[in-house]
Amino acid sequence: MRSSFVCCLLISTALHAQLARFVPCMGDQPLRLDTPITLPDGTPVTITQFRFYVGHFAFCRAGKVISRNDAFHLIDASDSSSFFVELDATTAALGDSISFLFGVDSLTNVSGAFGGDLDPTRGMYWAWNSGYINLKLEGTCPASPYASHAFELHLGGYLPPFASARRIVLPVSGSGPWAVAVDAAPLLEAADIRTKCNVMSPGEAALRLSSTASSMFKHFFLSPEDDAFKR
Amino acid sequence: MRSSDRPVKQARGVAPVTLVVVVLTIVICAAGTMPTHPVQLSVPKDWPKPVYDLTRNPLTQEGIALGRKLFYDPILSKDSTISCASCHLSYTAFSHVDHRLSHGIHDSIGTRNAPALVNLAWNRSFMWDGAVNHLDMQPLAPIGHPAEMGETLPHVLFKIVQHPEYRRMFGEAFGDTMVLGDRLLKALAQFELSLVSAGSRYDSMRIGAETFTEQEMNGYRIFRAHCDACHKEPLFTTGGFANNGSPPDSILRDGGRIRITHDPGDSLKFKIPSLRNIEFSYPYMHDGRFRRLNAVITHYTDGILPSATLAPELARPIVLSPNERTDLVAFLLTLSDRDFLLNPENAAPRNY
Structure with missing residues (x-):
């Protein structure tokens, strides 16, 4: 009895923790901080900080939630160990x-x-x-009118009408691991970093930019052996 | 397959070891962790239920003691000159007596009057514009403000963790000596939650232990006729926001609540303060413009600036005779709770 219980426990533990990896990207390339790059529209930019919260994970089948995990994770482009989220596989x-x-x-x-x-x-x-900053995206752009050509996009706000958290739904198949590309490019384009675009409080600007979230998160498939899943 | 029988073998051998480890862990925990002593928040009879969710931060003697030490420690500020108590003195109802606007490091002057701290477990929001939504998070604002403490929470923790006394107290309050941000905030909240003032003459009158003089009773009637809608008993505030008709200061140009909501309907609205211990919490109003209660009453009778967001209760002029004004002040003085002001448990820790 006991031995079979332990056996089941070990197997289920092995299955239980399944990893999802969030990969900060710029366009279709993994994001490299502090490295000059060019946006699709030709704007040169250097990203110095890209951090954001994800949480309240749920797996659904035919629109119904079959498992959920209410924890929050801070994904930080400068710390690859933060990219991994453990999910109930x-x-x-x-x-x-x-x-x-x-x-x-x-x-x-x-x-x-x-x-x-x-x-x-x-x-x-x-x-x-009061309130959490859902996302920080900071960098420099030669065309930015701010001191040191530095721009800061801090998105957040939880009170209506400026509630800015967004639920993202992505199709999955198989038991993972999964990877989610988080593309900063749509946000930079929406903000138009060549102008006075800084956002550092809840309000209409943060709300508008938060609505680009639906085009920021993209699911892509990786094999478990892929480098992206090596911590 | 080897992997299928290996767990079985391990299980037989491992189980007793696991048991030993569990027992050892319990013994080590028991030896290393002193039990905390729970404290019940005193909720006066007939008061509403506290807003603060105590299940997320249960009060303990150890947590309150740590919060009290932090409250009185200028280590929270960049140059170790300003503590919470610098602007919130226990003997003056945790307000900054005689100072219109808050003070900070390098002789900085802020833009608003440091409010009295009282009955915070019943507060739904904090700051004159309700900028802060939870007591736990309130200290982040003064700690980080360049004209108040000019610090960052991570750096405060860096300084605190170097003090064995603090490590010991964190250990006593939270079970281990890890000095963490959420623990610091929760400890400060515990001390602030313990600041319950319900021992005034008004409170004694309410429970029938004392009776008001005729003058106080008349003042109470006037209060109920003109003030009670916003300064609602027994907390003497609804916790809401209102434009009380104060003309905005031309230098400060403070719009109040609109800064948070961006709603023009909230322009010039400020948090309705409790009137408890008002005798000691002068100067009054969000910018400390009035030094005396008489001036406050004169504002309400003669100084109301009409505007689109003016509190509807103030739309019609309040007319008071000189005697009525005196009676109203007499009532307001019954809200003083000297036991609270002089309670040694609220003052700076003795061994500090």
Whole structure:
């Protein structure tokens, strides 16, 4: 009895933790920080920081949630160990789509201090207008009118009418691992970084830019042996 | 297949070892972790349910003690000159007596009057414009503001972790000596939650232990007729925002709540403060423009600036006779809670 229980436990543990990897990208290339690149429209740009929250993962089948994980993860382009999110693969294998929140939900935003990736020491919190910063994208662009040609896009806000977290739904097949490309290019284009585009508070600008999230997240398939899954 | 029988073999051999490890862990934990002493938030009879969710941050003697030490420690500021208590003095209802606007490092002056801290477990939002949505997160604002403490939370933690006394106190409050951001915020919240003021003459009158003088009772009637809609009993605030008709200062140009909501309907609205301990929390209003209660009353009778967002309760002029004004002040003085102001547990820790 006991030996078979332990055996089942070990097998299910092995299956339980399945990895998803978020790959910060610029266009169809993995994003390299502090490296000059050219946007599709010809604008030269150097990205210095790209960080964002994802969380409230759910696997769905025919539109119904079959498993969920309410944790939040801070994906940081400067720290590849942050790219991995552990998901429940036992039910994931039965799903036809994965859904997650880009940004932090309103309930978490009003529930006080959290630890881990939501710890306010992570620099992803607005102290003078309470709420998590869902995304920070910073860099330089020679055409930017700001000092040092530096631009800062900080998206967030949880209160209507400026609630900016977005639910992303992507089709999945098989039991993973999965990779999600997170493309910063649509956001940079929408912001028009050659103009006064800085956003550092909740409001209409953050709301408008947050709606590009649907074109930022793309699912792509990788084999488990792919380099992208080596930590 | 080897992998299928290996777990079985391991299981037989491993189980007793696992047991030993579990037992050892329990013994080590028991030896290394002192139990905390739970504290019940005192909720006065007939008061509403606290807004703060205490299940997420249960009060303990150790947590409150740590929060109190942090509250009085200027280590929270960049040059170790400003503590929370610099602008929130226990003896003056945790307000900054005699100072119109908040003070910070390098003799910086802020843009708003440091409010009295009282009954914070019942507060739905913080700051004059409601910028902060939770007591836990409130300290982040003054810590990070260049004209207040000019620090960052990570650097505060870096400084604090070097003090054995703090490591010990974090250990006592949270079970291990890890000095973490959320723990610091929750400890400060615990101390602030413990600041319950419900021992005024008004409170004694309410429970029938004392009776008001005729003058106080008359003042109470006037209060109920003209002030109670916003300064609602027993907290003496609805917790909402209102434009009380104060003409905006031409230098500060402070729009209040509109900064947060971007809603023109919130222009010139500020948080309705509690009137508890008002005798000690002068100067008054969001920019500390009035030094005396009499001036505040004169504002409400003669100084209202009409505007689209003016509180509807103030649309009709409030007319008070000189006697009525005196009676109203007499009532407001019954909201003083000297036991709260002089409570040694609220003051700076003795061993500090």
